[in-house]
Amino acid sequence: MDVTAKHDAAPITLDRLRKVYPDGTVAVEELSLEIGSGEVTVLIGPSGCGKSTVLRMVNRLIEPSGGRILIDGSDATTADPNELRRTIGYVIQSVGLFPHQTVRANVGTVPRMLGWEKRRITERTDELLELVGLPAGQYAKRYPHELSGGQRQRVGFARALAADPRVLLMDEPFSAVDPINRGRLQDEFLRLREAVRKTTILVTHDLQEAIKLGDRIAVLSDHAQLQQYATPAELLARPGNTFVERFIGEDRGIMRLSVTPIPADGLRPAAEAGDGAPVVSSGATLREAFGAMLAAGRGAVVVRDGDTPIGALTAADVQVALASAAVDTPAA
Numbered sequence: 001m002d003v004t005a006k007h008d009a010a011p012i013t014l015d016r017l018r019k020v021y022p023d024g025t026v027a028v029e030e031l032s033l034e035i036g037s038g039e040v041t042v043l044i045g046p047s048g049c050g051k052s053t054v055l056r057m058v059n060r061l062i063e064p065s066g067g068r069i070l071i072d073g074s075d076a077t078t079a080d081p082n083e084l085r086r087t088i089g090y091v092i093q094s095v096g097l098f099p100h101q102t103v104r105a106n107v108g109t110v111p112r113m114l115g116w117e118k119r120r121i122t123e124r125t126d127e128l129l130e131l132v133g134l135p136a137g138q139y140a141k142r143y144p145h146e147l148s149g150g151q152r153q154r155v156g157f158a159r160a161l162a163a164d165p166r167v168l169l170m171d172e173p174f175s176a177v178d179p180i181n182r183g184r185l186q187d188e189f190l191r192l193r194e195a196v197r198k199t200t201i202l203v204t205h206d207l208q209e210a211i212k213l214g215d216r217i218a219v220l221s222d223h224a225q226l227q228q229y230a231t232p233a234e235l236l237a238r239p240g241n242t243f244v245e246r247f248i249g250e251d252r253g254i255m256r257l258s259v260t261p262i263p264a265d266g267l268r269p270a271a272e273a274g275d276g277a278p279v280v281s282s283g284a285t286l287r288e289a290f291g292a293m294l295a296a297g298r299g300a301v302v303v304r305d306g307d308t309p310i311g312a313l314t315a316a317d318v319q320v321a322l323a324s325a326a327v328d329t330p331a332a
């Protein structure tokens with residue numbers, strides 16, 4: 001059985017979505033957002049600005065006070081909440097695994113609710129455990145307390161994918177994990193995304209994470225007011241207003257290095273890098289190229305396409321490439 005995309009991903013439209021809590025708190029004033037099929041959209045903004053409220057309205061853990069949520073064109077706000085949740089994977093910071101159930105039973109939760117045959121559930125859970133790097137032979141029979149925090153998070157991710165949902169909601173999924181494991185889990189998420197393309201809304205307060213994982217980033221201010229909705233490169237090159245500029249902060253230039261590719265047509269002859277210069281691949285970012293120069297104590301790198309050197313890039317070229325990327329990037 002193929003564990004990867006069976007159901008197509010679905011586009012999501014938030015249409016003038018609103019939430020006022022019973023005590024009168026306006027958590028979401030009126031938010032409209034288009035999320036493309038198979039894309040990862042990150043919601044980011046200051047604490048208390050309404051990110052989790054927005055996310056939890058999509059799977060109706062919180063009932064909207066107004067507006068609509070269209071998933072693949074149909075209105076989620078009028079769907080049966082239980083049925084809706086079976087088509088939406090949900091990953092949260094504290095994972096929420098059932099402590100008295102094995103890893104396999106945890107991952108099989110939704111397929112069991114859907115009445116799948118036992119054998120099909122076992123096959124599916126074992127494949128997903130393999131996919132998230134926890135081979136079933138070793139981990140399926142363990143209980144959550146017999147796993148590390150990062151491993152529990154992976155089980156949570158496998159569980160969210162079990163019934164092949166069209167949509168994934170992730171609320172601070174990596175924030176309870178230490179920085180080293182967080183980096184690994186983020187890398188794994190990127191790898192899994194290639195295999196399992198789900199429309200994903202991810203909430204984080206970590207800008208680096210947003211830039212690394214998001215196809216698009218929605219920057220929100222209090223009451224979930226949308227300040228800018230753009231790709232990471234656009235956001236960093238052209239913050240839409242002073243709120244976004246302040247939110248991104250002074251590391252904007254450095255962060256832009258990691259979203260700007262090496263310019264294929266702006267390279268010098270490879271020989272100009274000199275003997276023994278460090279090598280990077282043509283698909284690398286300016287950050288990787290600059291990092292390789294710093295690590296080797298050299299002023300240039302050789303850029304290779306496979307085994308073939310296609311040119312050289314100097315530290316000064318990095319600066320020029322960054323400046324011209326700002327000009328080339330279309331306005332958000």
Ligand SMILES: Nc1ncnc2c1ncn2[C@@H]1O[C@H](COP(=O)(O)OP(=O)(O)OP(=O)(O)O)[C@@H](O)[C@H]1O
Binds near residue numbers: 046052205
């Ligand atoms: N059940 C509730 N009743 C009243 N107000 C609430 C309730 N839940 C959340 N709020 C308020 O709604 C606002 C938005 O909360 P929410 O949890 O969505 O923010 P957030 O951006 O996810 O915050 P954080 O980044 O700190 O997790 C906050 O002012 C919060 O205090």
